[in-house]
Amino acid sequence: MNTDNEKLPKVYDHFQVEDKWYAYWLDKKYFHAEIDPSRENYCITIPPPNVTGSLHIGHALCYTIHDVLGRWKRMKGFNTLILPGTDHAGIATQNKVEQQLAEEGLTRFNIGREKFQERVWKWKEHYGGTIIMQLKRLGCSFDWERERFTMDEGYADAVQEAFVKMFDKGYIYRGARVVNWCPRCHTGISDLEVEYEEENSHLWFINYPLADGSGYIQVATTRPETMLGDTAVAVNPEDKRYMQCIGKTAILPIVGREIPIVDDSFVDPEFGTGAVKVTPAHDPNDYEIGQRHKLPQIVVIGPEGKMTDEAGKYAGLDRYEARKRIVEELKEKGLLAKIEDYTHSVGKCQRCGTTIEPLLSEQWFVRMKELAQPAIDAVKDGRVRFVPDRYTRIYLDWMENIKDWCISRQLWWGHRIPVWKCADCGEYFASKTPADVCPKCGSTNIEQDPDVLDTWFSSALWPFATLGWPKETPELKNFFPTNVLITARDIIYLWVARMIFQSLQFMDNVPFHDVYIYATVLNEEGRRMSKSLGTGVDPLDLIERFGSDALRYALIQQAGMGQDMRFSDSRVENTRNFGNKIWNLSRFVMMNLEGFDLATYSGGFGSKQSEAMGLKLEDKWILSRLNRVAQIVNDGFGNYDMDDAARSLYDFLWSEFADWYVELAKPRLRTDEREHVQYMLWHVLETSMRLLHPVMPFITEEIWQALPHEGESIMVAPFPEADEILMNDEAEQQMAAVMESVKLIRNLRAEVGVAPSKRVNIVAVSDNSEMIELLKAAADGIKSLARVETFEVASESPDGDKGQYVSAHTAGFSVFMAVAGLIDVEKETKKIASEIASIDKDLARVNGKLSNEKFLKGAPAEIVEKERRIQSELTDKKSKLEERLEAISS
């Protein structure tokens, strides 16, 4: 290979490299998975991002993890399918488009359902496109030929199929309930879509006069405006204070309605006055009380958050204005006993922040009990495993206390509910195809339900609907169930749980085997990164500045087991530096590969071959380290410990390969070892690039392509497996001693202030023959790394004028550095004395242990042995220092 013609630029330029290789990979169709029964599958259907906007760093982490695992498995020979797509995100996207309309002074009602839907589709095209572009820039090796959208044609069919089947099986029912109503979004939402916030408010105490004139009963409320809809007062049946009131009636102030006083064990006698006003149409608990006592339901607040006609003179007022005025009127009438400050949590719409109005309305629900059970079993018996494990209980607790799921939404963007109602006989029926006649009475006077389905109803089908369900496609047969779901912890209930029960229902199998809940990304201030909080960071910005590889590595390096991570730009900058280090490391190797021919090295490193090749200590050492890293990386990816894998590669490449091996290789390249060293450098670098490729795909491809290689892309090259034969404890220990000697000499130089350019004369001393041999063998390397002119190895300290040496001591050997002129005896004495003091401290600890019989008896033999070794090392070092002290002061 002629390296002169292919000089790599000095600074890594991520711009041209990333675009070039992504286009190449696409062109080669490496991302595309065809069905291949001869190979084991690896399949993930990605969590489809909402088409509400662009992706932030949290998403970048999620999809980087997908891509790391995908690339790893692909290189390991799995038929790998990472299936991408996007989610229509009903309410969220509709809100975005409504905001857009509002800027034009329009509402969805102005332009009508059809036109509105057109606008949302346009929005989807735009932002869906942006998201896909972001994923591509991130380097994601997803199968774009199989990209899906939760409202594409086939998907719509799956949603209808699922709904109709569930409807016909009786899992879906229509019911009047108090639901969480968002007056701004104008729709009901599920319990999971409500977010609670602490609010400072008041507790109003109101006297309700008793009808018999015998006084009044006092109730406490946080929502005085709902009193207009009260149809009872409830007290606890055990509450002695109110026993005589039960069965009596009270006169509802302002309204004048006579309402019963009922007993219900729901009421907590400790809270407030122990008497509760009951508003069945505006509070889920009151609704339940109302059901138990057959109370009427009076809706006094309408869908817009305004008082209804039932509110009499307050009709038409905003709910908060009504509250003010009602409190005012009660005060005037002398019925307001007191007002207390009170802090409580108030439900807000997850999507727009508007305070939820509990409102009685008719909705479609999924009956959950029966569906939940198999989903509970699947996790309990381990068919689905949560990582980290602590989420198992969170899931199970929720599933075991599950409530029915409100799936209808009064929105225009989403899957229209495939239910028709017959105007003549009142029958509701579901149908996948547009219906025109009532199956019960034959009437054609039928109308489709205007509502759409909760987005999560469609998302719940994702792992199988994307593979073709309800059709029995080859993809579905081949790739289902998928291997793992990688997702954020905030959608365990909303999505994960629902995929599990829907999959068990429709596929009779779990949707995935592992659920990996990754870290929540926080910004520098420790706040959750979220678009709606305004704390999102655009990954594209970081990719532009530092490169995709840098961003990916920074994310993976920090992606510990579900731990939150604070993310800041400086992290990515550091990783960019790592990329540059790898780049220059590769430049060095490449510059020195002249004349290297890969073809002559087809054997690799077997134990015998390595002997035959005459491996030096540093060769054995770097091969040992390389294979240990290969082990850690494979284990790390396999156990979702990706940070461990990433960090070990960083340390290996920078602190071992570049800092030590390459430095030791430099002089060897000028000797007859050249060819062998070339092979070593190539081998270690090429293997490292393959190990690193899943995390940093672009730079590794660029380097790999520039190196001699076999195959057309690193993406499809085999992933390195650890070879235990090459793991070599002895070499690692010996190398540690050599490195220690270099550090000691460098340290002495710095201490005495010898200029880096100046070479020094060293005498290394040991009374251990093996150590002497080792130091002798390593002399060339030590001389080069520590800038040593003469390096003498002796069994005794240099005699003669000891005032001409400074020294440093470690276990097994000492180094003496000749200084020009005499040493500063005072300074040297001080240094040695302080070292002795520090050794004494350690020695005291070790001696204490070793003189403790309990320790000697209780601790395992190897630990005792280790302490003994430490003791002898310290003692040895101390005596050397004392000897030295003696020598210089004499």
Next chain:
RNA sequence: GGGCGAAUAGCUCAGUUGGGAGAGCGCUUCCCUUACAAGGAAGAUGUCGGGGGUUCAAGUCCCUCUUCGCCCACCA
């Protein structure tokens, strides 16, 4: 009210089954030594949140307290 997680160097975080406290950034000193100044060499910095306990041995296990974050709950 219940549950979960976190607390380790100035900052952000690693620390596998209990066995001589680590990295990156920042800081100090020196160096453009032909792979790399986005770099190299040397160095300083810790009551491992507090208090108990188990153990020969605790950052690691148990109890308790404090502070922060998150989740769940029918907080009228």
